[in-house]
Amino acid sequence: MRLAELSERSGVSTATIKYYLREGLLPPGRRITATQAEYDEEHLRRLRLVRALIQVGGVSVASAREVLAALDDDSLDHNERLGTAVWALPHGRPADPDDPATETARQRADRLLELLGWGYGPLTDVTPPAHAMLVTAIATLERLGYPCTVEDLTPYARALGQLAVHDLDLVERYGGTADEQVEAAVALTVLYEPVLLALRRLAEAEESRRRFGRQ
Amino acid sequence: MRLAELSERSGVSTATIKYYLREGLLPPGRRITATQAEYDEEHLRRLRLVRALIQVGGVSVASAREVLAALDDDSLDHNERLGTAVWALPHGRPADPDDPATETARQRADRLLELLGWGYGPLTDVTPPAHAMLVTAIATLERLGYPCTVEDLTPYARALGQLAVHDLDLVERYGGTADEQVEAAVALTVLYEPVLLALRRLAEAEESRRRFGRQ
DNA sequence: CCTCTTGGGGAGTGTCACTATCCAAGCATG
DNA sequence: CATGCTTGGATAGTGACACTCCCCAAGAGG
Numbered sequence: 123m124r125l126a127e128l129s130e131r132s133g134v135s136t137a138t139i140k141y142y143l144r145e146g147l148l149p150p151g152r153r154i155t156a157t158q159a160e161y162d163e164e165h166l167r168r169l170r171l172v173r174a175l176i177q178v179g180g181v182s183v184a185s186a187r188e189v190l191a192a193l194d195d196d197s198l199d200h201n202e203r204l205g206t207a208v209w210a211l212p213h214g215r216p217a218d219p220d221d222p223a224t225e226t227a228r229q230r231a232d233r234l235l236e237l238l239g240w241g242y243g244p245l246t247d248v249t250p251p252a253h254a255m256l257v258t259a260i261a262t263l264e265r266l267g268y269p270c271t272v273e274d275l276t277p278y279a280r281a282l283g284q285l286a287v288h289d290l291d292l293v294e295r296y297g298g299t300a301d302e303q304v305e306a307a308v309a310l311t312v313l314y315e316p317v318l319l320a321l322r323r324l325a326e327a328e329e330s331r332r333r334f335g336r337q
Numbered sequence: 338m339r340l341a342e343l344s345e346r347s348g349v350s351t352a353t354i355k356y357y358l359r360e361g362l363l364p365p366g367r368r369i370t371a372t373q374a375e376y377d378e379e380h381l382r383r384l385r386l387v388r389a390l391i392q393v394g395g396v397s398v399a400s401a402r403e404v405l406a407a408l409d410d411d412s413l414d415h416n417e418r419l420g421t422a423v424w425a426l427p428h429g430r431p432a433d434p435d436d437p438a439t440e441t442a443r444q445r446a447d448r449l450l451e452l453l454g455w456g457y458g459p460l461t462d463v464t465p466p467a468h469a470m471l472v473t474a475i476a477t478l479e480r481l482g483y484p485c486t487v488e489d490l491t492p493y494a495r496a497l498g499q500l501a502v503h504d505l506d507l508v509e510r511y512g513g514t515a516d517e518q519v520e521a522a523v524a525l526t527v528l529y530e531p532v533l534l535a536l537r538r539l540a541e542a543e544e545s546r547r548r549f550g551r552q
Numbered sequence: 553c554c555t556c557t558t559g560g561g562g563a564g565t566g567t568c569a570c571t572a573t574c575c576a577a578g579c580a581t582g
Numbered sequence: 583c584a585t586g587c588t589t590g591g592a593t594a595g596t597g598a599c600a601c602t603c604c605c606c607a608a609g610a611g612g
Binding site: 157184 | 599600610
């Protein structure tokens, strides 16, 4: 298919597709003539993933490029590719290291992870971005006067630990080849985030109704 | 305290505070003279909440203004204020209603909520933004080739339902007065989101290591 | 041959969250 | 009282970002 058809089938304007091509989010089409290129189903699939990352996941173009680059990097093995891809996902601003609340938060986060046995082992000697994300959030809560203790966080961590089993089951279900599994892992990581947040808000609304609701 | 001190104690530049004052995110200070105004602890508290919403929660200035307006609206009762405030939180683009995947997703979401007994009752006859958020996310997953059934979603919903109980416990713990409770609810809703997402990524990394990790 | 379409690329657009600059009116010090 | 500094208010500008407009040269199609 040519660019116009790719645009029609994906619902993305040709101008935007050209922008993505320029930015390296989409591999160039197979050149047919000097002025025409052909795109295949793989391009369509990739384009939809890009749109999902950017529109639903709120991922920036730059981050998306990194994520996709990790996905395509043949020099990495299965697990590394997955890690690198998720690593590149956005994770907010890091906490101010000079703030004492940050140090408290870091200790609390580490204690929680130790309690759960979620060590990063000897292989992953670098702390993942998600760890910094957690520290920032805890520090901010602290600063706002909502200290959350390890006990407060434990139920969340346990619940998410169980859901992670489910997440990985989904990845294995969808992914036939290793490539597909890695892509599925990225897509599911990002696209289930709004699902989680939406369900949480609905659950809170329901619980709030139960407690405070006048009937 | 004057603007400079408010800036120093909050870590926000005077220029930015003036911007927030202009945008109505912060109530004006008590005018001392024609050229000076005084701010109190309440301003500092509000300013920190604004920063948390915007920086950590990723809320836009416009959304933050709506959230805060609901917080301050004395014409609403406790429960209404909470609902209105959370209602104003950002919830992404709505799904394309012409896409058949959206209709499928809506049916699936409704079936899930019915199964859980999370009806919105006769009072809340309008569907909350979180519902649209959920539909959009499910539709996108569908379109990308990752259909998620009601059975897939149920464990997430149940887990978040349990966590919502915990969330509301926290709100009641922190909030003394009704005003404080509503503010706590908003702050905890927004600020626990990165905590959840970070813990999920860490949990997934842990589970991935268990399954695929070379030791 | 003539018109239309295509892909490529540079430059422009709109949005958003600030931020730099200016200004008049105090306040503080000699 | 003069002088310089600070304050709050307002206007206009900045930089990042995700597109989007427009033009062009080279085919494609009749």
